[in-house]
Amino acid sequence: MTQTLDQPATPATPATPAAAAAGSAPVAELRALRKVYYKPDGSVMVEALRGIDVTINRGEYVAIMGASGSGKSTLMNVLGCLDRPTDGLYLLDGQDVAAMSDDDLSNYRGLKIGFIFQAFNLIPQLTIEENVATPLFYQRVPRAERIERAIETLGKVGLGDRLGHRPRELSGGQQQRVAIARALVTRPVVLMADEPTGNLDSSTGQAILNLFEELHTSGMTILMVTHDPVVAERCLRVVRLKDGLIEYDRQQPGYRGRKAASVQANLNANDAVQSPAQSH
Ligand SMILES: Nc1ncnc2c1ncn2[C@@H]1O[C@H](COP(=O)(O)OP(=O)(O)OP(=O)(O)O)[C@@H](O)[C@H]1O
Ligand SMILES: [Mg+2]
Numbered sequence: 001m002t003q004t005l006d007q008p009a010t011p012a013t014p015a016t017p018a019a020a021a022a023g024s025a026p027v028a029e030l031r032a033l034r035k036v037y038y039k040p041d042g043s044v045m046v047e048a049l050r051g052i053d054v055t056i057n058r059g060e061y062v063a064i065m066g067a068s069g070s071g072k073s074t075l076m077n078v079l080g081c082l083d084r085p086t087d088g089l090y091l092l093d094g095q096d097v098a099a100m101s102d103d104d105l106s107n108y109r110g111l112k113i114g115f116i117f118q119a120f121n122l123i124p125q126l127t128i129e130e131n132v133a134t135p136l137f138y139q140r141v142p143r144a145e146r147i148e149r150a151i152e153t154l155g156k157v158g159l160g161d162r163l164g165h166r167p168r169e170l171s172g173g174q175q176q177r178v179a180i181a182r183a184l185v186t187r188p189v190v191l192m193a194d195e196p197t198g199n200l201d202s203s204t205g206q207a208i209l210n211l212f213e214e215l216h217t218s219g220m221t222i223l224m225v226t227h228d229p230v231v232a233e234r235c236l237r238v239v240r241l242k243d244g245l246i247e248y249d250r251q252q253p254g255y256r257g258r259k260a261a262s263v264q265a266n267l268n269a270n271d272a273v274q275s276p277a278q279s280h
Contacts, residue, residue, distance in 0.1 A: 025094045027190045027221050028056040028079055033088030035074050035244075048074040049085070050244035056223060058189070061216040063232035064225045066241035072225040075241065076194045079223065081109040093189050110138055114183030116193035120175045122167040122182075129154060129163055132181045139186065153181040157211060173204035180211065191215065193224040197231055209234050213255070 035049040048071045056062060066072050077083040078090065081097060090097050093112050097105055122131050132150035133143075141149070154160055157177040167175050176196060183191055196212075197205030209231065216222050216236075224235070232238050234255040240247045 026055045026057050026091070027060075027093055028054075028223070029089070029091040030054050030079075031089040033078065033090060034086045035071075035078060035083070036086040048244055049078070052088070052244075052246060054239060054246065054249065056190070056221065058221050059216075059219055061212070061222045061236045062224070063235035063238045064223065064241065065227065065229075065232050065238055066247070068227065070241040071244045072227075072241055073194055074244075076192060076223075076225045080113055080115045080192045081105055082115070110135060110186060112189050114180075114186060114188035114191045116176070116179050116183050116191065116196050118195040118198040120167070120172075120179045120199070122175060122178055124167055127164055127166055128159065128170070128178045128181075131167065131178055132185050135182060135186050149185055150181070153185045154178070156184070157181045171204070172200050173207055176200060176204075176208055177211065180208070184215075190221040190223060193222070195225055195227070197226070197228070202230075205231070 030052050033049055033052040034047070036044055037046045037048055039045045052075065064072050064075060074083070078085050079092075081092065084098070092108070095108065097108065100108060122128075123134070126134075129147055129150040132153055133146040136146040136149060151160070151163060154163065154177075157180050159174060159177050159181065162170060162174065167178060170178065176199075180191075180196075183193075191212075197208050200208065212222055212224075213234065222235075224231075226232055233252075235252070236254060237249070237251050239249045
């Protein structure tokens with residue numbers, strides 16, 4: 001585990017996320033996973049996940065979609081080790097998390113997962129660098145190094161000029177960047193987010209998605225819940241839930257590639273329209 005702490009945030013060599021995915025163990029593997037919520041009397045209240053089989057490989061950029069109540073947050077909470085499944089298998093970076101004690105699971109979670117909440121969940125009394133440094137405290141990283149790494153990570157998310165500020169002095173988009181920096185500072189193997197743009201207006205949301213795309217390009221595995229098709233459109237894989245089951249799981253071409261292709265198609269269309277006039 002100490003070795004994991006010292007690893008860089010991104011694999012040293014892979015040139016592309018696909019290369020990063022090739023030949024390595026999956027980041028997350030779920031088999032026949034179920035989550036049942038019980039009433040206090042022990043009777044079944046809701047079967048929120050009814051048998052999920054999914055494998056997330058290194059370097060993937062995945063959106064989990066589905067209607068309200070379909071089980072997205074339940075699934076993300078299980079994936080993020082914030083909640084345990086009722087039964088089924090969950091291997092996180094190759095290790096069966098069901099077998100771990102609460103303390104071991106919480107340590108392992110801290111090493112492997114960077115989690116981003118819709119509502120940012122920053123500590124208002126702390127400066128942004130202290131907020132970002134918090135997870136390193138639990139990993140017993142010395143204070144000077146904690147702050148140094150926090151400042152470095154804030155620089156990566158474009159907030160190097162906001163050091164010393166408290167969360168309330170920042171815009172919503174900037175606060176979400178602080179939360180992303182806090183998720184990245186531990187150098188996790190996977191970034192998980194439940195509706196990370198849900199509290200942001202659309203242009204601020206797009207800026208956050210641009211940042212996710214940069215992180216993905218540099219090799220980070222990203223898994224996010226969204227109900228918004230515009231957000232899912234930018235991911236490379238969409239897993240859609242319906243009533244606690246996977247309705248479909250499909251790859252889609254890269255957003256940048258699609259965007260470039262559509263710009264090119266528009267240019268071609270303009271050429272086609274203009275060429276008769278230009279020929280005079
Ligand atoms: N703590 C809980 N106790 C009991 N039932 C719950 C609990 N959390 C969620 N549920 C139920 O489990 C089902 C799935 O809920 P979940 O929150 O995962 O849905 P979701 O897809 O995230 O929905 P939304 O898009 O509204 O956030 C729902 O029927 C919900 O009512
Ligand atoms: Mg939800």
